[in-house]
Amino acid sequence: MPTDELLTIVTYGMITSFGTILTMNKSAKDPVKIQTMFSTIAHRYDLLNKVLSLGIDRHWRKFAVNQLVKRDNAHYLDVATGTCDVSLEIINSFKGARVTGVDFSETAIELARKVAKRGGVEVEFVCSNVYDLPENLEGEFDIVFTSYGVLCWLNDMEEWARIIAHYLKPEGVFLLVESHPFMWVFDDASEELNQKYSYWHNTEPISWEENGTYADENAKITNKKSYEWQHTVSDVLNALIKAGLTIDEIGEYPELVWAYTPASKRVDEEYFRIPGDPLPQCWSVQASKRKV
């Protein structure tokens, strides 16, 4: 895939009315359904405002951090850090924590630097594509993590898992907190849970074209084509196992910080749930690198 097309994966949905990149994705796979996503946008603007105003006491971040193994003086690698919300929470939660945040969006890193500075914490930032990271970052980490809305932008789970394993120290721990891939199958615009898309991974991404983004319908987008890839639960777990990691724990949760489909309703300031909680909308994986 040409680089400029690849870059649209990230430009989609990230340019906000602030003229900066807001780190979020939404599995809107059908262009005619894009409008439905706008119901979630106000929330994200609100979120961005809270980030900028250091409203850091957010449950969704705490949720991710609470899943992390608690180690004093540990060095964390935040893969696809976005505006470094979770990194900030880590530094504020764990004694002696150091964080390196990686993202390939320069604008996200710029915003993340501001957020870190305003939070009075030091985060090392590396602007790099995850797949190029070994060329841009040296070292090993106690904990590597990836959170909320990252995997759908990545086409190759096995390569991603090899890179995660590469950066873990022996006995290091990896944590993923992500939207649940099962939710991918539902029609983005239906109030009912109508299956529309395949659950299975396809090497050909789902792609669509549109003007503007779900975050700002008036945003000036040069590359209008966007791509997303589905990765099933077994795709992700097998990639981590193949990379030499041991799966320690898997979690599934009914709530998510954005609405995957209109069937998912806001239940409070932060979360969306499907009435009756029939399905998992979020999941987590903890894996570790055994000492050889």
Ligand SMILES: C[S@@+](CC[C@H](N)C(=O)[O-])C[C@H]1O[C@@H](n2cnc3c(N)ncnc32)[C@H](O)[C@@H]1O
């Ligand atoms: C929805 S944000 C997630 C931010 C953060 N992890 C969180 O929990 O809020 C997704 C981020 O992934 C980044 N991203 C997507 N593909 C990437 C890649 N191949 N390499 C590096 N960063 C990538 C985007 O730039 C964006 O900032």
